Amino acid sequence: MSDHPSYGRILLTFARNSLIRDMTFRTNFLLESISSLCWTVMNVGFYLLVFHHTRFIGPESGWGKFEFFVFLATTWFVNSLVQAFFMPNAQEFSELIRTGNLDFALLKPIDTQFLVSFQRMDWSSLVNVFAGAVLLGISLWQLMIRPDHPLVLSPAAVILYPVFVLCGVAILYSLMISLAATSIWLGRNQSLYNFWFYITNFARYPMDIYQRGWGMVLWAVFTFVIPVLVVVNVPARMLARPIDPRAWWEWPLAGFALLATAFSLLASRFVFRRALLSYRSASS
Helix, strand or coil: CCCCCCHHHHHHHHHHHHHHHHHHCHHHHHHHHHHHHHHHHHHHHHHHHHHHHCCCECCCCCECHHHHHHHHHHHHHHHHHHHHHCHHHHHHHHHHHHHCCHHHHHHCCCCHHHHHHHCCCCHHHHHHHHHHHHHHHHHHHHHHHCCCCCCCCCHHHHHHHHHHHHHHHHHHHHHHHHHHHCHHHHCCCHHHHHHHHHHHHHHHCCHHHHCCCCHHHHHHHHHHHCCCHHHHHHHHHHHHCCCCCCCCCHHHHHHHHHHHHHHHHHHHHHHHHHHHHCCCCCCC
16 A cells, blocks of 8 residues: 555545445335434424424524524534434444554554544435435525515525535534544543533524523533534525624624634544544553
Protein backbone atom coordinates (compact mmCIF):
# COMPACT_ATOMS: atom_id res chain seq x y z
CA MET A 1 0.00 0.00 0.00
CA SER A 2 1.31 3.47 -0.87
CA ASP A 3 2.40 5.99 1.76
CA HIS A 4 -0.54 8.17 0.73
CA PRO A 5 -3.65 5.95 0.61
CA SER A 6 -6.67 7.10 -1.35
CA TYR A 7 -9.20 7.93 1.34
CA GLY A 8 -11.93 8.26 -1.28
CA ARG A 9 -11.38 4.69 -2.47
CA ILE A 10 -11.21 3.45 1.12
CA LEU A 11 -14.49 5.20 1.92
CA LEU A 12 -16.15 3.60 -1.11
CA THR A 13 -14.83 0.21 -0.01
CA PHE A 14 -16.32 0.71 3.46
CA ALA A 15 -19.64 1.73 1.88
CA ARG A 16 -19.69 -1.28 -0.44
CA ASN A 17 -18.79 -3.75 2.30
CA SER A 18 -21.48 -2.31 4.58
CA LEU A 19 -24.08 -2.53 1.82
CA ILE A 20 -23.11 -6.15 1.11
CA ARG A 21 -23.44 -6.94 4.81
CA ASP A 22 -26.87 -5.30 4.95
CA MET A 23 -28.05 -7.11 1.82
CA THR A 24 -26.91 -10.42 3.27
CA PHE A 25 -29.72 -10.04 5.80
CA ARG A 26 -32.35 -8.48 3.56
CA THR A 27 -35.28 -9.16 5.85
CA ASN A 28 -33.59 -7.37 8.73
CA PHE A 29 -32.69 -4.47 6.42
CA LEU A 30 -36.29 -4.25 5.22
CA LEU A 31 -37.72 -4.33 8.75
CA GLU A 32 -35.35 -1.61 9.93
CA SER A 33 -36.26 0.54 6.93
CA ILE A 34 -39.99 0.07 7.56
CA SER A 35 -39.48 0.85 11.24
CA SER A 36 -37.73 4.12 10.35
CA LEU A 37 -40.49 5.08 7.92
CA CYS A 38 -43.18 4.33 10.51
CA TRP A 39 -41.39 6.61 12.96
CA THR A 40 -41.34 9.46 10.43
CA VAL A 41 -45.04 8.98 9.62
CA MET A 42 -45.92 9.10 13.33
CA ASN A 43 -43.79 12.23 13.67
CA VAL A 44 -45.70 13.98 10.91
CA GLY A 45 -49.01 12.81 12.36
CA PHE A 46 -48.10 14.23 15.77
CA TYR A 47 -47.26 17.66 14.40
CA LEU A 48 -50.36 17.68 12.19
CA LEU A 49 -52.30 17.23 15.43
CA VAL A 50 -50.34 20.08 17.03
CA PHE A 51 -51.08 22.44 14.14
CA HIS A 52 -54.74 21.47 14.31
CA HIS A 53 -54.82 23.45 17.58
CA THR A 54 -52.35 26.27 16.83
CA ARG A 55 -51.12 28.20 13.83
CA PHE A 56 -47.54 28.73 14.96
CA ILE A 57 -44.81 27.08 17.00
CA GLY A 58 -42.81 29.66 18.87
CA PRO A 59 -43.68 33.37 19.14
CA GLU A 60 -46.55 34.85 17.14
CA SER A 61 -45.73 34.75 13.42
CA GLY A 62 -43.19 32.05 14.24
CA TRP A 63 -42.98 28.69 12.47
CA GLY A 64 -46.18 27.91 10.61
CA LYS A 65 -47.20 24.39 9.63
CA PHE A 66 -45.30 24.03 6.37
CA GLU A 67 -42.39 26.15 7.58
CA PHE A 68 -42.03 23.78 10.50
CA PHE A 69 -42.26 20.78 8.17
CA VAL A 70 -39.24 22.19 6.31
CA PHE A 71 -37.55 22.28 9.71
CA LEU A 72 -38.64 18.70 10.40
CA ALA A 73 -37.36 17.47 7.01
CA THR A 74 -34.01 19.16 7.71
CA THR A 75 -33.87 17.36 11.07
CA TRP A 76 -34.37 14.04 9.27
CA PHE A 77 -31.59 14.84 6.80
CA VAL A 78 -29.06 15.63 9.50
CA ASN A 79 -30.00 12.81 11.87
CA SER A 80 -30.18 10.20 9.10
CA LEU A 81 -26.70 11.03 7.82
CA VAL A 82 -25.26 10.93 11.35
CA GLN A 83 -27.01 7.65 12.14
CA ALA A 84 -25.99 6.05 8.86
CA PHE A 85 -22.31 6.97 8.75
CA PHE A 86 -21.14 7.64 12.30
CA MET A 87 -23.40 6.16 14.95
CA PRO A 88 -22.60 2.44 14.31
CA ASN A 89 -18.88 3.19 14.64
CA ALA A 90 -19.21 5.36 17.74
CA GLN A 91 -21.29 2.66 19.42
CA GLU A 92 -18.55 0.07 18.82
CA PHE A 93 -15.59 2.19 19.85
CA SER A 94 -15.67 1.16 23.51
CA GLU A 95 -15.91 -2.47 22.36
CA LEU A 96 -12.75 -2.00 20.27
CA ILE A 97 -10.97 -0.86 23.40
CA ARG A 98 -12.33 -3.64 25.59
CA THR A 99 -11.42 -6.42 23.15
CA GLY A 100 -8.10 -4.91 22.12
CA ASN A 101 -9.13 -4.57 18.47
CA LEU A 102 -8.16 -0.92 18.60
CA ASP A 103 -4.56 -2.19 18.41
CA PHE A 104 -5.21 -3.38 14.85
CA ALA A 105 -6.79 -0.04 13.91
CA LEU A 106 -3.71 1.79 15.16
CA LEU A 107 -1.47 -0.41 13.00
CA LYS A 108 -3.30 0.44 9.79
CA PRO A 109 -1.47 2.87 7.46
CA ILE A 110 -4.38 5.31 7.48
CA ASP A 111 -5.63 7.88 9.94
CA THR A 112 -7.11 6.13 12.98
CA GLN A 113 -9.97 8.59 13.45
CA PHE A 114 -10.97 8.16 9.79
CA LEU A 115 -10.92 4.38 10.17
CA VAL A 116 -12.86 4.39 13.42
CA SER A 117 -15.43 6.88 12.09
CA PHE A 118 -16.30 5.29 8.73
CA GLN A 119 -15.59 1.56 8.99
CA ARG A 120 -19.28 0.61 9.24
CA MET A 121 -22.34 2.23 7.68
CA ASP A 122 -26.01 1.61 8.36
CA TRP A 123 -27.74 1.96 5.00
CA SER A 124 -31.23 1.46 6.40
CA SER A 125 -30.93 4.78 8.23
CA LEU A 126 -30.81 6.60 4.89
CA VAL A 127 -34.48 5.80 4.29
CA ASN A 128 -35.38 8.93 6.22
CA VAL A 129 -33.35 11.01 3.77
CA PHE A 130 -35.82 10.08 1.03
CA ALA A 131 -38.77 10.65 3.37
CA GLY A 132 -37.32 14.05 4.24
CA ALA A 133 -36.92 14.92 0.55
CA VAL A 134 -40.61 14.17 -0.06
CA LEU A 135 -41.71 16.22 2.96
CA LEU A 136 -39.38 19.07 2.00
CA GLY A 137 -40.67 19.18 -1.57
CA ILE A 138 -44.34 19.19 -0.52
CA SER A 139 -43.76 21.84 2.17
CA LEU A 140 -41.81 24.20 -0.10
CA TRP A 141 -44.47 23.87 -2.79
CA GLN A 142 -47.21 24.74 -0.30
CA LEU A 143 -45.23 27.76 0.89
CA MET A 144 -44.66 28.99 -2.66
CA ILE A 145 -48.33 28.78 -3.67
CA ARG A 146 -49.89 30.20 -0.50
CA PRO A 147 -51.94 33.33 -1.30
CA ASP A 148 -50.47 35.57 1.42
CA HIS A 149 -46.73 36.23 1.25
CA PRO A 150 -45.72 33.31 -1.00
CA LEU A 151 -42.22 32.01 -0.47
CA VAL A 152 -39.64 33.04 -3.07
CA LEU A 153 -36.55 30.83 -3.06
CA SER A 154 -33.33 32.60 -3.91
CA PRO A 155 -30.45 30.77 -5.64
CA ALA A 156 -28.25 31.60 -2.64
CA ALA A 157 -30.65 29.85 -0.25
CA VAL A 158 -30.81 26.75 -2.46
CA ILE A 159 -27.01 26.58 -2.67
CA LEU A 160 -26.35 27.31 1.01
CA TYR A 161 -28.96 24.87 2.32
CA PRO A 162 -26.98 21.63 1.67
CA VAL A 163 -23.81 23.38 2.86
CA PHE A 164 -25.33 24.13 6.26
CA VAL A 165 -26.93 20.67 6.43
CA LEU A 166 -23.42 19.22 6.13
CA CYS A 167 -22.22 21.70 8.76
CA GLY A 168 -24.90 20.36 11.08
CA VAL A 169 -23.78 16.79 10.40
CA ALA A 170 -20.19 17.78 11.16
CA ILE A 171 -21.15 19.40 14.48
CA LEU A 172 -23.10 16.34 15.65
CA TYR A 173 -20.30 14.03 14.48
CA SER A 174 -17.77 16.07 16.46
CA LEU A 175 -19.84 15.78 19.61
CA MET A 176 -20.37 12.06 19.07
CA ILE A 177 -16.73 11.14 18.37
CA SER A 178 -15.54 13.26 21.33
CA LEU A 179 -17.87 11.40 23.69
CA ALA A 180 -16.86 8.06 22.15
CA ALA A 181 -13.18 8.88 22.64
CA THR A 182 -13.71 9.21 26.39
CA SER A 183 -14.06 5.43 26.45
CA ILE A 184 -10.26 5.29 26.51
CA TRP A 185 -10.23 7.09 29.86
CA LEU A 186 -13.46 5.75 31.33
CA GLY A 187 -13.74 2.24 29.90
CA ARG A 188 -17.46 1.88 29.30
CA ASN A 189 -19.01 5.33 28.87
CA GLN A 190 -22.62 4.40 28.13
CA SER A 191 -23.92 7.19 30.35
CA LEU A 192 -21.85 9.78 28.49
CA TYR A 193 -22.92 8.32 25.17
CA ASN A 194 -26.56 8.63 26.26
CA PHE A 195 -25.73 12.24 27.07
CA TRP A 196 -25.36 12.76 23.29
CA PHE A 197 -29.01 11.84 22.76
CA TYR A 198 -30.16 14.15 25.55
CA ILE A 199 -28.20 17.08 24.15
CA THR A 200 -29.26 16.58 20.55
CA ASN A 201 -32.94 16.58 21.58
CA PHE A 202 -32.62 20.36 21.87
CA ALA A 203 -31.75 20.54 18.15
CA ARG A 204 -35.14 19.07 17.20
CA TYR A 205 -37.00 22.30 17.93
CA PRO A 206 -36.76 25.88 16.62
CA MET A 207 -34.49 28.05 18.72
CA ASP A 208 -37.25 30.68 18.92
CA ILE A 209 -39.04 28.69 21.63
CA TYR A 210 -36.07 29.12 23.97
CA GLN A 211 -35.73 32.88 23.53
CA ARG A 212 -37.95 33.82 26.43
CA GLY A 213 -37.48 33.90 30.21
CA TRP A 214 -35.14 31.30 31.68
CA GLY A 215 -35.09 29.56 28.30
CA MET A 216 -32.56 32.21 27.25
CA VAL A 217 -30.00 30.33 29.34
CA LEU A 218 -30.63 27.16 27.33
CA TRP A 219 -30.54 29.16 24.12
CA ALA A 220 -27.16 30.67 25.00
CA VAL A 221 -25.59 27.39 26.16
CA PHE A 222 -26.78 25.28 23.24
CA THR A 223 -25.99 27.94 20.67
CA PHE A 224 -22.58 29.22 21.74
CA VAL A 225 -21.13 26.58 24.11
CA ILE A 226 -22.47 23.32 22.64
CA PRO A 227 -23.76 24.62 19.29
CA VAL A 228 -26.50 22.05 18.65
CA LEU A 229 -29.20 24.67 18.07
CA VAL A 230 -27.51 25.87 14.88
CA VAL A 231 -27.48 22.33 13.47
CA VAL A 232 -31.03 22.45 12.07
CA ASN A 233 -32.14 26.03 12.66
CA VAL A 234 -29.70 27.68 10.25
CA PRO A 235 -30.32 25.51 7.15
CA ALA A 236 -34.08 25.37 7.81
CA ARG A 237 -34.24 29.17 8.00
CA MET A 238 -32.38 29.38 4.69
CA LEU A 239 -35.37 27.83 2.92
CA ALA A 240 -38.50 28.23 5.02
CA ARG A 241 -37.78 31.66 6.48
CA PRO A 242 -35.38 33.58 4.21
CA ILE A 243 -33.05 35.67 6.32
CA ASP A 244 -34.62 39.05 7.00
CA PRO A 245 -32.18 41.96 6.82
CA ARG A 246 -34.10 43.59 9.67
CA ALA A 247 -33.16 40.73 11.99
CA TRP A 248 -29.61 41.82 12.66
CA TRP A 249 -28.65 38.56 14.43
CA GLU A 250 -29.58 36.08 11.67
CA TRP A 251 -26.72 36.68 9.25
CA PRO A 252 -24.15 36.58 12.08
CA LEU A 253 -25.82 33.34 13.21
CA ALA A 254 -25.18 31.81 9.78
CA GLY A 255 -21.56 32.93 9.94
CA PHE A 256 -21.27 31.58 13.47
CA ALA A 257 -22.53 28.19 12.23
CA LEU A 258 -19.51 27.98 9.91
CA LEU A 259 -17.13 28.94 12.71
CA ALA A 260 -18.82 26.49 15.09
CA THR A 261 -18.38 23.70 12.54
CA ALA A 262 -14.67 24.38 12.14
CA PHE A 263 -14.15 24.70 15.90
CA SER A 264 -16.14 21.54 16.63
CA LEU A 265 -14.10 19.48 14.16
CA LEU A 266 -10.81 20.82 15.52
CA ALA A 267 -11.90 20.25 19.13
CA SER A 268 -13.03 16.68 18.40
CA ARG A 269 -9.73 16.00 16.63
CA PHE A 270 -7.83 17.29 19.67
CA VAL A 271 -9.89 15.19 22.10
CA PHE A 272 -9.52 12.06 19.97
CA ARG A 273 -5.74 12.41 19.63
CA ARG A 274 -5.31 13.16 23.32
CA ALA A 275 -7.36 10.09 24.17
CA LEU A 276 -5.20 7.91 21.90
CA LEU A 277 -2.11 9.13 23.74
CA SER A 278 -3.62 7.65 26.93
CA TYR A 279 -4.46 4.33 25.29
CA ARG A 280 -2.65 1.27 26.56
CA SER A 281 -2.49 -1.77 24.30
CA ALA A 282 -4.52 -4.80 25.30
CA SER A 283 -1.26 -6.71 25.56
CA SER A 284 0.38 -4.19 27.90
